[in-house]
Amino acid sequence: MMKQKSENSFLLVKRIVRYVSLVAVLFLFYSPIGAASTNMVDKNLRCEHLSNPLGIDNESPFLSWELYATDRAKMQTAYEIIVSTDLINLKKNIGNVWSTGKVKGNTSTAIRYEGKRLNAATTYYWKVRVWDESGRISEWSELQLWSMGLLKKEDWKAKWIGLPSEDSIINQDKYTVPPSPLLRKEFRVKKKINRATLYATALGVYEISINGKKVGEQVLAPEWTDYTKRVQYQTFDVTTMLSEDGNVIGAMLADGWYAGALWSYFYRGRYGYNRRLLAQLQIDYTDGTSDIVVTDENWKILKEGSIKEASIFNGEVYDARAVPKGWQHVGFDDNCWEKVFVEPALAVQLNAQMNQPIKVIKEISPVSFYRLKRGKYDDESYIFDMGQNMTGWVQLRLPYNPGKKISIKYAEMLNEDSTLYWNNLRNAHPMDIYIPDRASKIDYEPKFTYHGFRYVEITGLSEIPNLNNLSGKVVASSSPVASSFETSDKTLNKLWSNILWTQIDNMISIPTDCPQRDERCGWMADAQVFSQTSIYNMDMQAFYKKWLRDIRDEQTTDGRLPNYAPYVTESLRYYDAPGWVDAGVIIPWKTYVNYGNENVLKNNFEMMCKFIDRVFKMNPNLLRTNEVGQNYGDWLNGNSIKAVGYPTENGSVPKDLFSTAYFAYSTNLLAKTAKVLGKATAFKHYDSLANAIKEVFVKNYINGDGIIKGNTQAGYALALEFELVPMKLKSKVIQNMVKAIEYYDYRISTGIHSTEKMMEQLSKNGYSKVAYKLLESRRFPSWFYSIDQGASTIWERWDGFVKGRGFQDPDMNSFNHPAFGSIGEWMYKYILGIKADEASPGYTHFFIEPQPGGSLTWAKGQYHAIVGNVGVHWEKSSNEAFTYHIDIPANSTATLTLPTGKVVKEGGLDIHKAAGVRAVTIEKDKTILSLGSGSYEFAY
Ligand code: BGC
Numbered sequence: 001m002m003k004q005k006s007e008n009s010f011l012l013v014k015r016i017v018r019y020v021s022l023v024a025v026l027f028l029f030y031s032p033i034g035a036a037s038t039n040m041v042d043k044n045l046r047c048e049h050l051s052n053p054l055g056i057d058n059e060s061p062f063l064s065w066e067l068y069a070t071d072r073a074k075m076q077t078a079y080e081i082i083v084s085t086d087l088i089n090l091k092k093n094i095g096n097v098w099s100t101g102k103v104k105g106n107t108s109t110a111i112r113y114e115g116k117r118l119n120a121a122t123t124y125y126w127k128v129r130v131w132d133e134s135g136r137i138s139e140w141s142e143l144q145l146w147s148m149g150l151l152k153k154e155d156w157k158a159k160w161i162g163l164p165s166e167d168s169i170i171n172q173d174k175y176t177v178p179p180s181p182l183l184r185k186e187f188r189v190k191k192k193i194n195r196a197t198l199y200a201t202a203l204g205v206y207e208i209s210i211n212g213k214k215v216g217e218q219v220l221a222p223e224w225t226d227y228t229k230r231v232q233y234q235t236f237d238v239t240t241m242l243s244e245d246g247n248v249i250g251a252m253l254a255d256g257w258y259a260g261a262l263w264s265y266f267y268r269g270r271y272g273y274n275r276r277l278l279a280q281l282q283i284d285y286t287d288g289t290s291d292i293v294v295t296d297e298n299w300k301i302l303k304e305g306s307i308k309e310a311s312i313f314n315g316e317v318y319d320a321r322a323v324p325k326g327w328q329h330v331g332f333d334d335n336c337w338e339k340v341f342v343e344p345a346l347a348v349q350l351n352a353q354m355n356q357p358i359k360v361i362k363e364i365s366p367v368s369f370y371r372l373k374r375g376k377y378d379d380e381s382y383i384f385d386m387g388q389n390m391t392g393w394v395q396l397r398l399p400y401n402p403g404k405k406i407s408i409k410y411a412e413m414l415n416e417d418s419t420l421y422w423n424n425l426r427n428a429h430p431m432d433i434y435i436p437d438r439a440s441k442i443d444y445e446p447k448f449t450y451h452g453f454r455y456v457e458i459t460g461l462s463e464i465p466n467l468n469n470l471s472g473k474v475v476a477s478s479s480p481v482a483s484s485f486e487t488s489d490k491t492l493n494k495l496w497s498n499i500l501w502t503q504i505d506n507m508i509s510i511p512t513d514c515p516q517r518d519e520r521c522g523w524m525a526d527a528q529v530f531s532q533t534s535i536y537n538m539d540m541q542a543f544y545k546k547w548l549r550d551i552r553d554e555q556t557t558d559g560r561l562p563n564y565a566p567y568v569t570e571s572l573r574y575y576d577a578p579g580w581v582d583a584g585v586i587i588p589w590k591t592y593v594n595y596g597n598e599n600v601l602k603n604n605f606e607m608m609c610k611f612i613d614r615v616f617k618m619n620p621n622l623l624r625t626n627e628v629g630q631n632y633g634d635w636l637n638g639n640s641i642k643a644v645g646y647p648t649e650n651g652s653v654p655k656d657l658f659s660t661a662y663f664a665y666s667t668n669l670l671a672k673t674a675k676v677l678g679k680a681t682a683f684k685h686y687d688s689l690a691n692a693i694k695e696v697f698v699k700n701y702i703n704g705d706g707i708i709k710g711n712t713q714a715g716y717a718l719a720l721e722f723e724l725v726p727m728k729l730k731s732k733v734i735q736n737m738v739k740a741i742e743y744y745d746y747r748i749s750t751g752i753h754s755t756e757k758m759m760e761q762l763s764k765n766g767y768s769k770v771a772y773k774l775l776e777s778r779r780f781p782s783w784f785y786s787i788d789q790g791a792s793t794i795w796e797r798w799d800g801f802v803k804g805r806g807f808q809d810p811d812m813n814s815f816n817h818p819a820f821g822s823i824g825e826w827m828y829k830y831i832l833g834i835k836a837d838e839a840s841p842g843y844t845h846f847f848i849e850p851q852p853g854g855s856l857t858w859a860k861g862q863y864h865a866i867v868g869n870v871g872v873h874w875e876k877s878s879n880e881a882f883t884y885h886i887d888i889p890a891n892s893t894a895t896l897t898l899p900t901g902k903v904v905k906e907g908g909l910d911i912h913k914a915a916g917v918r919a920v921t922i923e924k925d926k927t928i929l930s931l932g933s934g935s936y937e938f939a940y
Pocket of ligand 1: 513514632635812
C-alpha cells in the first residue's frame with residue numbers, strides 16, 4: 001500500500017513538473033507580447049564593414065550582422081531593420097529614416113540602406129531583429145550607429161593652410177626634410193554642447209590635438225593614396241574634449257608619403273612639397289544651433305617645432321628643448337608666430353577614410369639586450385632584441401635624463417659581429433634621434449615615421465639599461481584578426497604566427513611588399529598571391545575596398561593596370577606585368593567569394609573589363625606575349641636561389657606560358673563576375689574568350705604525355721590550378737608534377753606565384769602526403785628552414801640567409817615579405833579544411849574537409865567568417881581513431897567531408913539520427929555530411 005501511495009504521489013509530482021514545464025515552454029514560445037522569441041542573438045553589427053563608423057561617404061551604405069545560437073540548425077528566415085536620427089524614438093522602435101518592416105530571407109550581410117536620403121554630418125542609429133526557422137523573433141540587437149561625413153565640396157568651409165609655398169625648389173631642398181610646423185587656433189564654445197565632430201586631413205601626415213590631448217588613436221593619417229587623385233579625410237567625435245573655459249586646437253605636419261621620399265627615390269616631393277592642413281570642427285549645441293571652427297587665415301603657425309625632421313624611411317629627429325611651452329593650451333602667447341598661408345586654389349578630391357585606421361595595435365616588450373663592444377671612444381651602445389620582427393617604432397622610457405642626444409637605430413637582422421645589419425635597407429636609414437630638455441624623465445616615441453625591425457640599437461644612455469626602458473609599438477591598419485591556428489607541431493604553429501605577423505607588418509593602409517627597406521610599395525603580385533591567406537587571417541573587406549580604389553586610380557584610360565598601387569612617381573609608373581596586374585581581377589573576385597558582397601564586383605567591373613579587353617587587343621592570337629611590362633614571371637623561383645647543391649635550372653616556368661595561364665584565369669574570373677552581375681552578353685563574350693585562351697594554352701604548352709613546356713613544378717601547378725588541363729590529360733599532368741618534385745629531391749623550386757598552388761594541387765589530387773612532406777621539410781629551401789634560422793616573419797627569398805653562406809644579395813633581401821606566406825591558405829584549407837563555396841558566397845554555405853597528415857596528431861583553429869565563427873578541432877589517437885569538433889555559425893550550413901569509410905558517430909549517436917545532420921553520403925573512403933549550424937562532435 002505504502003509503496004503504491006508513494007508511486008502515485010511520485011507520478012503526480014512528475015505530472016505537475018511536466019505540466020509546469022509545458023506551461024513554461026508555451027509561455028516562452030507564445031509570449032503575450034506577440035510572436036514567440038528565439039534564442040538567436042544578433043551581434044557584431046557593421047556598417048560599411050566597420051563597427052560604428054564615423055564620417056562615411058557612401059550614401060547608401062551596407063549593413064551586416066552575425067547570428068549566434070546554442071542549438072543546431074538555426075536559420076534566419078526574415079529580418080527587420082530600423083534606422084533613425086533620433087535615439088529616443090529608435091528605443092521605442094520608431095525609425096524616422098528607414099524601417100524595412102519584415103523582410104523575408106536569410107540575408108544578413110551586404111544589405112544596402114534604402115531609406116530616406118542621408119544628410120551630411122548627421123548621425124544615424126540603427127538596430128535589427130530577426131526571425132528564425134520556426135518564425136520566432138529575436139530580441140532587438142544593441143543600438144549601433146554610423147555618421148555621415150562631409151559629402152559635397154560645399155560642405156567644406158575649411159581652407160587648406162600651411163607655410164608659404166616653396167615655389168622654386170632648389171636641388172638641395174629635395175634632400176633636406178624641413179622641420180614639422182606647429183599650427184594653432186583658440187576658440188570658445190558659446191553654449192551647452194550636444195555633439196562636436198572634427199573632420200580633418202592633410203597633405204603630408206598630421207596629428208591634431210584639442211587642449212593638449214591627441215584627437216583619435218590613428219597614426220600616419222591621412223594614409224597613402226595617390227594624392228594627385230584623392231586624399232582621405234578622418235572624422236572624430238570630440239564632444240568630450242571641448243571645455244567651457246576656452247579651447248585650443250593644435251596640429252603638427254610632416255612629409256609622410258605626400259612630400260617624402262618613396263621607393264628608391266631618396267629625394268622629397270613625390271606628390272608635392274607643401275604640407276597642408278584642412279580641418280573643420282562642427283559644434284552642435286543642445287538648443288539646436290551650431291558653430292564651426294575651420295582652418296583659415298586666422299590660424300597661427302610656427303615654422304619649426306620640436307620635430308626637426310621626420311620621414312617614413314629615415315625616422316624622426318626630436319628636440320625636446322624646442323617644444324613651445326603651453327602652445328596647446330589657452331593663454332599661450334602666439335604673437336611671435338606667423339599667420340598661416342592659405343592655399344588659394346587647391347582642387348584635391350576628398351573622400352572619407354572607410355578602412356580601419358593605422359594605429360598602434362599592440363605593445364611588446366624586448367626579450368633581451370646586450371652591450372655592443374665598439375672602439376674605446378665610442379658612446380656606449382646597447383642592442384635590444386624585440387624577439388619579433390615587427391613594424392612600428394619603440395617607445396623609450398628612462399627614469400633619468402642622460403643630458404645628451406639619444407639615437408635609436410633599427411634593423412631586422414644582425415651581422416655576424418652582432419652589429420645591426422643595415423645593408424638590406426638600401427637607402428632607408430631608420431634612426432630616431434631624441435634630444436632631451438631639462439625634464440627629469442624621458443618618455444618618447446616618434447609620430448611621423450615607421451620602421452621594420454626586430455633589433456634596436458640605443459646609443460647615448462648614461463646608465464646600464466633594463467628591459468623596461470623600452471617597448472615596441474606595433475603599427476598597422478587595425479583590421480581585426482579573424483582566426484586562430486594550433487597543431488601538435490610547434491614549428492608549424494610558429495609558421496602560422498610568422499605568416500600573421502608578416503601580414504600585420506605589411507598592412508600600412510596598403511598591402512606593402514616589405515616594411516623596412518626603401519620600397520614598401522603596394523606590389524600587386526605579392527598582394528594577390530597572399531590575398532586568400534590574408535582573408536583567412538584578418539577581416540580584409542574594408543582594407544581591400546580602399547586599395548582596389550587605389551588600383552582603379554592608376555588604371556590608364558586604355559585599360560592598362562599598374563604593377564603596384566599607389567604609384568610613387570611619374571618615372572616609376574610600371575604597368576602590364578602578368579601576374580601583377582591580374583590582381584585587379586583576382587582580388588575583387590576573392591573578396592566577393594569570401595564576403596558575399598556583389599558590390600565589390602560592381603565597383604570594379606569596368607576596371608576588370610577594360611584590363612582584359614586591353615590584354616586581348618594587344619594579344620589577338622591569345623598568347624600573352626605583347627605588352628607584358630617588366631615581365632617578372634614566377635618571381636623568386638628556384639633558379640634565383642644561390643646555394644651549393646641546389647639545381648639552377650628547371651625552376652623558372654617559361655614566361656609566355658606563365659602570362660597566358662594568367663590571361664586565361666583572369667578572363668575566366670571576369671566571365672564569372674559578369675554572370676554574378678547578370679550581364680549576359682559580357683558573360684558570353686568573356687566565357688568564350690576564356691575557353692579560347694585555354695585551347696591555345698593546351699595546344700602550345702601541353703603535350704600528349706601531359707608534359708607541360710619547361711617541365712617545371714610551377715608550370716604544372718599553374719595549369720592545374722587555373723583549370724587549363726583537359727580531363728583526359730589530368731592524371732598524367734598530376735603525375736608529372738610529382739615527378740618534377742622528385743627531380744628536386746622533394747624540394748620546392750616554385751616562385752611566389754606557384755608555391756601555394758602546387759601544394760593545393762597535390763592535396764586536391766590525392767598527394768597530400770607529398771604536400772605535408774614539403775611543408776614539414778627542414779631541409780633548405782623550406783618554410784621550416786627559415787624558422788630553424790630564427791625567422792619570426794616570412795622571408796622574401798628562400799635563401800635570404802643560408803648557414804655557411806650568409807645573406808643573399810642585399811639589394812633585395814627582405815625578411816618580412818608576405819608572398820611565400822601564401823602557404824597559410826593551404827594550412828586553412830587542408831589542415832583545418834575550411835573552404836568557401838563559390839556558389840554560396842559569404843559563407844552562407846561552406847565546406848569543411850580536413851586532410852590530417854604528416855606528423856600531426858591534432859589541429860585546431862577558427863576562422864571568423866562574415867557570418868560568424870567557423871571552428872575545427874580534430875584529434876587522432878594512437879589507435880587511429882579520430883574525433884572532430886566542428887562549429888558552424890547560425891544562419892549558415894556546411895558540407896563536412898571526413899576522410900573515412902568507417903562508421904562515424906556524432907555525440908555517441910548514429911549520425912543519421914543526430915540533430916542538425918541533414919544528409920549523409922558514405923563513399924569508399926569518405927563520409928560526406930550536410931550540416932546545419934551548431935557544434936558537433938564526430939568520432940570514428
Ligand atoms: C618587391 C617584390 C615585387 C617586385 C617586382 C620587388 O622589389 O619587393 O616583392 O613584386 O619588386 O618584381
